[in-house]
Amino acid sequence: xxxxxxxxxxxxxxxxxxxxxxxxxxxxxxxxxxxxxxxxxxxxxxxxxxxxxxxxxxxxxxxxxxxxxxxxxxxxxxxxxxxxxxxxxxxxxxxxxxxxxxxxxxxxxxxxxxxxxxxxxxxxxxxxxxxxxxxxxxxxxxxxxxxxxxxxxxxxxxxxxxxxxxxxxxxxxxxxxxxxxxxxxxxxxxxxxxxxxxxxxxxxxxxxxxxxxxxxxxxxxxxxxxxxxxxxxxxxxxxxxxxxxxxxxxxxxxxxxxxxxxxxxxxxxxxxxxxxxxxxxxxxxxxxxxxxxxxxxxxxxxxxxxxxxxxxxxxxxxxxxxxxxxxxxxxxxxxxxxxxxxxxxxxxxxxxxxxxxxxxxxxxxxxxxxxxxxxxxxxxxxxxxxxxxxxxxxxxxxxxxxxxxxxxxxxxxxxxxxxxxxxxxxxxxxxxxxxxxxxxxxxxxxxxxxxxxxxxxxxxxxxxxxxxxxxxxxxxxxxxxxxxxxxxxxxxxxxxxxxxxxxxxxxxxxxxxxxxxxxxxxxxxxxxxxxxxxxxxxxxxxxxxxxxxxxxxxxxxxxxxxxxxxxxxxxxxxxxxxxxxxxxxxxxxxxxxxxxxxxxxxxxxxxxxxxxxxxxxxxxxxxxxxxxxxxxxxxxxxxxxxxxxxxxxxxxxxxxxxxxxxxxxxxxxxxxxxxxxxxxxxxxxxxxxxxxxxxxxxxxxxxxxxxxxxxxxxxxxxxxxxxxxxxxxxxxxxxxxxxxxxxxxxxxxxxxxxxxxxxxxxxxxxxxxxxxxxxxxxxxxxxxxxxxxxxxxxxxxxxxxxxxxxxxxxxxxxxxxxxxxxxxxxxxxxxxxxxxxxxxxxxxxxxxxxxxxxxxxxxxxxxxxxxxxxxxxxxxxxxxxxxxxxxxxxxxxxxxxxxxxxxxxxxxxxxxxxxxxxxxxxxxxxxxxxxxxxxxxxxxxxxxxxxxxxxxxxxxxxxxxxxxxxxxxxxxxxxxxxxxxxxxxxxx
Numbered sequence: 001x002x003x004x005x006x007x008x009x010x011x012x013x014x015x016x017x018x019x020x021x022x023x024x025x026x027x028x029x030x031x032x033x034x035x036x037x038x039x040x041x042x043x044x045x046x047x048x049x050x051x052x053x054x055x056x057x058x059x060x061x062x063x064x065x066x067x068x069x070x071x072x073x074x075x076x077x078x079x080x081x082x083x084x085x086x087x088x089x090x091x092x093x094x095x096x097x098x099x100x101x102x103x104x105x106x107x108x109x110x111x112x113x114x115x116x117x118x119x120x121x122x123x124x125x126x127x128x129x130x131x132x133x134x135x136x137x138x139x140x141x142x143x144x145x146x147x148x149x150x151x152x153x154x155x156x157x158x159x160x161x162x163x164x165x166x167x168x169x170x171x172x173x174x175x176x177x178x179x180x181x182x183x184x185x186x187x188x189x190x191x192x193x194x195x196x197x198x199x200x201x202x203x204x205x206x207x208x209x210x211x212x213x214x215x216x217x218x219x220x221x222x223x224x225x226x227x228x229x230x231x232x233x234x235x236x237x238x239x240x241x242x243x244x245x246x247x248x249x250x251x252x253x254x255x256x257x258x259x260x261x262x263x264x265x266x267x268x269x270x271x272x273x274x275x276x277x278x279x280x281x282x283x284x285x286x287x288x289x290x291x292x293x294x295x296x297x298x299x300x301x302x303x304x305x306x307x308x309x310x311x312x313x314x315x316x317x318x319x320x321x322x323x324x325x326x327x328x329x330x331x332x333x334x335x336x337x338x339x340x341x342x343x344x345x346x347x348x349x350x351x352x353x354x355x356x357x358x359x360x361x362x363x364x365x366x367x368x369x370x371x372x373x374x375x376x377x378x379x380x381x382x383x384x385x386x387x388x389x390x391x392x393x394x395x396x397x398x399x400x401x402x403x404x405x406x407x408x409x410x411x412x413x414x415x416x417x418x419x420x421x422x423x424x425x426x427x428x429x430x431x432x433x434x435x436x437x438x439x440x441x442x443x444x445x446x447x448x449x450x451x452x453x454x455x456x457x458x459x460x461x462x463x464x465x466x467x468x469x470x471x472x473x474x475x476x477x478x479x480x481x482x483x484x485x486x487x488x489x490x491x492x493x494x495x496x497x498x499x500x501x502x503x504x505x506x507x508x509x510x511x512x513x514x515x516x517x518x519x520x521x522x523x524x525x526x527x528x529x530x531x532x533x534x535x536x537x538x539x540x541x542x543x544x545x546x547x548x549x550x551x552x553x554x555x556x557x558x559x560x561x562x563x564x565x566x567x568x569x570x571x572x573x574x575x576x577x578x579x580x581x582x583x584x585x586x587x588x589x590x591x592x593x594x595x596x597x598x599x600x601x602x603x604x605x606x607x608x609x610x611x612x613x614x615x616x617x618x619x620x621x622x623x624x625x626x627x628x629x630x631x632x633x634x635x636x637x638x639x640x641x642x643x644x645x646x647x648x649x650x651x652x653x654x655x656x657x658x659x660x661x662x663x664x665x666x667x668x669x670x671x672x673x674x675x676x677x678x679x680x681x682x683x684x685x686x687x688x689x690x691x692x693x694x695x696x697x698x699x700x701x702x703x704x705x706x707x708x709x710x711x712x713x714x715x716x717x718x719x720x721x722x723x724x725x726x727x728x729x730x731x732x733x734x735x736x737x738x739x740x741x742x743x744x745x746x747x748x749x750x751x752x753x754x755x756x757x758x759x760x761x762x763x764x765x766x767x768x769x770x771x772x773x774x775x776x777x778x779x780x781x782x783x784x785x786x787x788x789x790x791x792x793x794x795x796x797x798x799x800x801x802x803x804x805x806x807x808x809x810x811x812x813x814x815x816x817x818x819x820x821x822x823x824x825x826x827x828x829x830x831x832x833x834x835x836x837x838x839x840x841x842x843x844x845x846x847x848x849x850x851x852x853x854x855x856x857x858x859x860x861x862x863x864x865x866x867x868x869x870x871x872x873x874x875x876x877x878x879x880x881x882x883x884x885x886x887x888x889x890x891x892x893x894x895x896x897x898x899x900x901x902x903x904x905x906x907x908x909x910x911x912x913x914x915x916x917x918x919x920x921x922x923x924x925x926x927x928x929x930x931x932x933x934x935x936x937x938x939x940x941x942x943x944x945x946x947x948x949x950x951x952x953x954x955x956x957x958x959x960x961x962x963x964x965x966x967x968x969x970x971x972x973x974x975x976x977x978x979x980x981x982x983x984x985x986x987x988x
Contacts, residue, residue: 003430003437009038025051025064034071046075056354062346073211094187100144100175101300103127106182115187117162131159133166147173147183148297151224159187175224177216177295177306211310213288216295218304221246221263233288233311235281250279266292267302275312287316337445339364343376343425345436350395351376364421364445366413382411399436402427408446420450473549473570479526479563481505493549493572495542506568511538511546518551525555526563536573548574613951616642617859620954624866669705669825670713672749673698676735679717686725693732701739703747706822712796717751719789720816724755728813731756740819747824752817760808768806769794793818845965846870846888850880850906851895851927856950860893863957869965877901884910886919891965893948896928896935904942911943923964927952 001009010018025031031051036044049068053061088095094112096105108123116123116131129135134157135143147153152174160166169187176182213233216225223246226238236249247263250256266272272292277285290309297303339361344353355376359369365382372378380388387409398405405425410418425441467474473490475483482505491498494509510518514537521533532554539547552569619639623632673696680694687694717735724733734754741748760768771791797804797818808814847869851857857873864871872889874880877898884892892910896903907924914921923945928935939947948960 003428004432009040011038014038021051022064025053026061028053028061034075037068045070046072056347056352058352094169096185096187098128098183098185100148100181100183100297103129103140103144112187115161115167115189116159122162132157133160134158143173144183144297148175148181148218148303151175157187177225177304179293179306181295181297181303213307213309215246215307215309216304217246217307219267219302224304230309233280233286233309234278249281255279262292263305266294266305269294269302275316278309286311287313337364337448339443341425341441341443343439343441345399345427345438350392350399355379361443364419364443365411366417382413384410384412395439398425398439399427402429402434402436405439405441419445419447422446473568473572475501475568475570477506477553477566477568479565481507484565490570493547493570494539500542509539511540514538521553522566525553525566531555536577547572548577612642612645613853614855614859616951616953617856617863621859621862621866667707667709670708670710671705672702672737675710675714676717676737679714679721680735682718683721683725686722687733690725690729692725692728692730695732695734697734697736697738699738702737702749703824705825706747706749707825708820708822709800712800716793716796716818717753719793720753723789723816724753724757724814728755728757731813745823746821748819748821750817750819752815754813754815756813759810759812759814760806761810765806765808769804790816845890845961846872847891847893847965848872848874848880848884848889849893850874850877850898851893852876852897852899853895856895860952860957863954864961867958867961869961877903877906880906881909884913886914886917889922891961892922892924894924894926894944896926904938907939907942907944925960925964 007015007018007022021031031049034046034048037047037049038044047068048071049066051064051066054063054065056062088109091109091111093109094115095109096112097107098104099106104125104127105123108120110120113120113123118126129137129140143153143155152172154170154172156168156170158166159169167189169189171185171187173183173185176184211229213230214225214227215223215230217223223241223244226236226241228238230241231237234249241249247256247259250259262272273290275287275289278288278290280286288309289312290307292305292307294302295304295306337360340358341361342356343350344355347353353376355374357365357374362369362371365379380391383391391407391409394405394407397403403426405423408420408422411421412418422444423441424444425439427436428438428440429436467485467487470487470489473493474487475490476485478484483501486498486501488498491501494501496509506518507515517535518537521530521535524530525533532552534550534552536548536550539549541547550571550573554567556564556567558564616639619635619642623635623639627635676696676698680696684694721733721735732755736750736752736754738750738752739747740750769790771788794804797820800820802818802820804816804818806814806816847864849857849860849864849871851860851873852875854875857875861871861873869891872883874883877900880892880894881901894903894906898906903926907926910924911921921943924943926935926939926944926947927950928947929950936947945964946960948956
């Protein structure tokens with residue numbers, strides 16, 4: 001209808017009347033009333049309409065505003081009631097409507113008047129008791145109560161006519177609650193019962209035809225009336241709901257509580273009217289427009305509630321859709337900074353036409369939405385004066401040409417803030433006359449875009465400036481490799497002038513050996529496989545020499561994602577490459593020197609350990625023989641000197657391993673108390689000679705066992721306890737173990753070794769853990785040592801993830817401590833026999849010894865035979881295989897250095913023979929100078945039971961026998977066999 005004459009939709013016969021009414025309203029006359037109107041499909045509807053003149057700001061009439069609402073249903077209902085009234089008046093039954101409170105007739109039909117002989121006016125002034133001779137007051141109230149309780153009641157009675165005669169009737173009385181309570185009664189002559197019943201059915205049918213839902217309940221909420229409209233709306237039939245509580249159809253919980261609260265409010269005399277969601281039988285919910293009022297009994301007391309409702313679900317859905325659409329539009333406008341506006345063009349003077357803004361339009365121009373009346377004057381108040389005329393010309397041209405209006409201008413806010421906006425609009429014209437009716441447009445805040453454009457221009461200027469004056473080479477390169485722009489730095493790198501470079505491409509100056517890799521990276525950039533690439537390559541200088549450069553390249557694409565050109569950064573790294581080559585050469589030299597040092601240390605260790613082994617072994621055996629005190633003292637001197645030399649060699653090798661990072665720390669479960677007690681056993685003799693007390697304090701909260709590298713932990717404690725004994729002349733050495741933290745799976749343990757010795761000056765504490773550091777060189781002569789023990793302890797503790805430190809005071813003793821986070825263990829599974837082992841010199845086992853070193857072999861045989869073992873010797877691997885037979889030996893000792901057969905081949909052959917014979921596996925011990933990770937893994941795989949580090953001390957040999965060849969109990973056979981592949985626990 002936009003732009004069309006309103007009279008076109010009227011039939012020709014009604015147009016003259018419509019124009020007359022239109023002109024009357026234009027002249028100032030208001031038009032209000034009910035009338036028929038016409039729909040597009042030709043049908044007619046009843047509307048209630050109000051038409052008023054529409055005036056502009058100057059008071060001039062510019063149109064008509066008409067507000068109408070559909071009253072077709074109301075008219076139909078009125079018509080139905082009129083028909084009903086006619087039907088009732090024409091009925092042959094006496095129809096009466098009675099006020100239950102007073103018994104007075106509220107309405108009667110003509111039949112009642114004829115039956116009783118009274119006029120309608122006379123009856124309306126009378127009460128039921130006036131025509132029922134037997135009806136006393138008490139009986140009347142009793143009947144009313146029964147009717148109200150039952151809803152419908154049928155009874156026989158006698159009516160008295162005006163002339164005093166009486167006639168029998170059957171009265172059907174019904175309690176009706178609409179806006180109030182009524183009794184609707186039909187009194188009929190019994191002889192005309194059938195006619196009365198038919199009239200009653202006709203009346204009931206008329207009530208059922210009402211489209212609205214009508215529900216009546218008593219004051220307890222019991223349904224007394226449920227019409228067909230309620231059945232259609234909610235799904236329950238009248239039979240299902242009659243006599244049921246109206247609350248039963250509402251879900252339990254909060255919904256039912258709300259329903260009861262509303263019911264109580266209406267029963268208290270209130271009125272409930274409005275839209276709400278109601279519950280249907282199928283579980284769905286429906287929007288209804290409902291009006292609920294309280295009904296009263298004859299005494300004026302609340303008797304129940306009458307509710308009339310109609311389905312408004314479609315209207316609600318439409319309203320929600322409209323609200324959602326408006327909210328989405330407002331949100332989109334605010335997010336995009338888009339406002340919309342309309343300018344009416346009814347007046348040729350543009351400034352006099354009304355202007356309307358959306359909320360975002362208000363915000364763009366610096367106003368709160370709806371805070372001011374929008375006019376052209378208000379619009380131009382925000383526009384700089386010099387832009388007024390271009391805007392007016394653009395609007396005038398768009399109206400004249402009925403084309404698009406598009407312009408960009410500034411908006412100046414009161415605080416001085418300047419915004420840039422873009423406005424676009426189109427004309428809405430009358431289709432018949434072609435006259436412009438209004439402009440509909442948008443305003444877009446493009447301040448951010450303008451700022452980005454300005455920043456982009458500034459950035460491009462900065463880029464070009466930075467490119468020209470950059471210290472590194474920068475260039476723009478076409479997709480085919482042609483130089484598009486270069487700076488002076490790249491010209492200096494390759495020796496060409498700018499003009500010479502721009503006349504060629506990068507391929508021409510790239511070294512042939514580097515070109516393929518460069519082009520491959522370029523293809524990946526173009527395909528989008530990578531965003532940038534970096535590479536080192538060579539350019540050919542104009543003078544012919546090679547120039548090493550570091551190249552960084554990125555690809556610039558257009559808005560459509562298509563490649564445009566490359567940006568390249570070129571840095572001369574020729575000198576850096578030379579320096580790197582020199583550093584690599586120096587590194588290789590240093591690594592070679594380190595390898596040489598390690599090989600030298602290993603060789604020296606082997607060469608010195610080889611003679612030390614028989615020396616220490618022979619001295620130890622001689623010390624157990626009968627000797628004079630002087631001889632025994634000399635043997636002790638030799639033994640102590642040998643042990644010191646061996647300790648020094650071990651420390652040097654350990655330090656070398658740590659520096660090279662080749663010292664791997666394997667872990668196994670261990671009981672800390674037993675480990676420390678074993679350290680005390682080793683240092684007990686040294687402490688006894690100096691009359692020192694060794695004291696052990698264990699935290700009762702520590703775990704049963706912890707996962708550690710036991711040999712390295714023992715080495716740390718031996719170093720710290722040994723130092724404490726060495727530098728303490730009287731008093732005690734105390735080792736304390738305490739648990740200071742934990743997280744359920746791990747414990748943080750603190751080990752401390754305290755002594756009452758000479759102490760350390762504060763100035764020396766910071767150097768105490770440095771290799772070869774001695775507090776006083778005179779101490780080196782007084783106490784043997786090279787200053788490596790504490791350095792090794794520090795590196796071992798730090799390798800295990802812990803901390804180590806010292807607290808000391810000169811002349812008052814020292815406390816060395818370290819902390820470790822260790823994983824808890826509840827059992828000693830796979831742990832083997834706890835260390836230290838109880839030692840005995842009586843074993844009486846059958847032992848096969850395979851060793852090529854004669855001196856070592858003689859010492860081992862002497863020590864084993866002293867332990868009452870039966871020893872069979874073999875000088876080579878093949879000899880050992882020839883001598884070995886399953887179940888003939890309890891223990892096999894195999895030297896790692898055999899002249900004819902690799903030791904692991906010998907071990908594998910022994911294990912294979914045992915498996916083929918189904919015999920019990922003998923314990924197999926590997927004698928080695930290297931207990932490293934590789935050796936242990938290989939031994940584990942081959943089937944070695946344990947390893948023994950050379951040179952072998954007698955106490956270590958006895959401990960090995962105690963574990964792998966225990967003393968046989970009386971009456972027992974062979975010693976308990978060890979598993980074929982036990983966990984390795986080196987005895988060091």
